[in-house]
Amino acid sequence: MNLIHRLEPVFWMLFGAGGFLSALFLPGLVLGVLILFPLGVFGDSVETFQRMRTLFSNPVGQLLLIAIVSLSFWHAAHHTRHLALDLGMHAIEGAVSYVVYGLALLGTLAAFAIIGGL
Amino acid sequence: MSEAATKTPVTKVLPSRVPDGWWTGHTRYRNYVLFAGTGVVLALVNVVLLIAVSAVGQGSEAWGEFLGAVGSVPGLIVMVFLFIGTAFFGFRWMRVGAKLAAVKLGPLPAISPTIALIAQMGGLFALFGVVLFLLSGAIGI
Numbered sequence: 246m247n248l249i250h251r252l253e254p255v256f257w258m259l260f261g262a263g264g265f266l267s268a269l270f271l272p273g274l275v276l277g278v279l280i281l282f283p284l285g286v287f288g289d290s291v292e293t294f295q296r297m298r299t300l301f302s303n304p305v306g307q308l309l310l311i312a313i314v315s316l317s318f319w320h321a322a323h324h325t326r327h328l329a330l331d332l333g334m335h336a337i338e339g340a341v342s343y344v345v346y347g348l349a350l351l352g353t354l355a356a357f358a359i360i361g362g363l
Numbered sequence: 364m365s366e367a368a369t370k371t372p373v374t375k376v377l378p379s380r381v382p383d384g385w386w387t388g389h390t391r392y393r394n395y396v397l398f399a400g401t402g403v404v405l406a407l408v409n410v411v412l413l414i415a416v417s418a419v420g421q422g423s424e425a426w427g428e429f430l431g432a433v434g435s436v437p438g439l440i441v442m443v444f445l446f447i448g449t450a451f452f453g454f455r456w457m458r459v460g461a462k463l464a465a466v467k468l469g470p471l472p473a474i475s476p477t478i479a480l481i482a483q484m485g486g487l488f489a490l491f492g493v494v495l496f497l498l499s500g501a502i503g504i
Contacts, residue, residue: 264456265456265460267405267449267452267453267456268452268453268456268457268487269453269486269487269490269491270490270494271405271408271449271452271453272446272449272450272453272491273490273491273492273493273494273495273498274408274412274494274498275408275442275445275446275449276446276491276495277494277495277498277499278412278415278498279408279411279412279415279433279442279445279446280439280442280443280446281495281498281499282430282498283430283431283433283434283438283439283442284434284439286499287498287499287500288500290423290426290427290430291423292500293426293430294419294423294426294427296498296500297415297416297419297426298419300497300498301416301419310412310416314409314412314413317405317406317408317409318405318406318409320402320405321402321403321405321406321409322402322406323402324399324401324402324405325399325402325403325406327399328396328399328400328402331381331395331396331399332381332396333380333381348406352406352409352410352413355413356409356413359413359416359417359420360413360416362420363416363419363420
């Protein structure tokens with residue numbers, strides 16, 4: 246049994262937690278931050294800048310956003326690995342696993358650095 | 364204990380394979396693959412959110428430039444696609460959760476799948492509203 250298969254319960258836990266956080270928070274964040282903010286529905290860029298700073302520069306907001314983004318990366322990695330298997334890529338499962346979980350780790354580190362540094 | 368009994372058992376199963384004509388003939392499989400494909404959408408959403416937060420960290424000018432980029436017509440088309448992907452993911456994830464909640468546990472009566480679905484979708488859309496209220500400034504912190 247290789248390392249990826251031994252760690253399957255850990256990946257599954259991260260996948261489940263990331264799934265719930267993504268389902269509950271990401272649609273609202275995408276609609277608000279990435280669609281309604283640019284359209285000016287919630288005010289001009291100065292107002293939305295202040296609101297983003299207020300929401301995500303305090304420890305509670307930072308922790309929540311770090312949890313959402315990093316766990317969502319792990320969820321996406323596990324889902325993408327299984328998508329590859331569903332599409333018949335069994336021969337390259339090991340390579341796919343290392344790439345997607347490696348990217349999730351990078352995303353997690355980036356989330357801590359960028360959001361934590363706000 | 365014999366040598367055969369101590370050996371790790373190996374289950375002999377054929378590897379799963381993609382059914383022929385799955386895109387048109389197997390609705391369940393196609394929807395499942397679409398759901399699994401939302402993993403890519405979620406990863407892209409997280410990257411864009413990190414770029415947004417990074418712009419906030421660089422100041423109001425960088426934030427204005429970020430809004431200009433995602434507010435352009437091509438940017439908005441991509442963002443609407445990402446929103447549809449995340450909304451589809453959220454809906455489908457909660458639907459799976461409702462099916463799990465409907466499983467009978469111990470002596471408790473099984474929850475009706477309809478009630479479970481209404482409760483979980485209610486939770487999903489309530490939090491969706493809270494996030495939007497927070498971003499709109501309607502709820503101050």
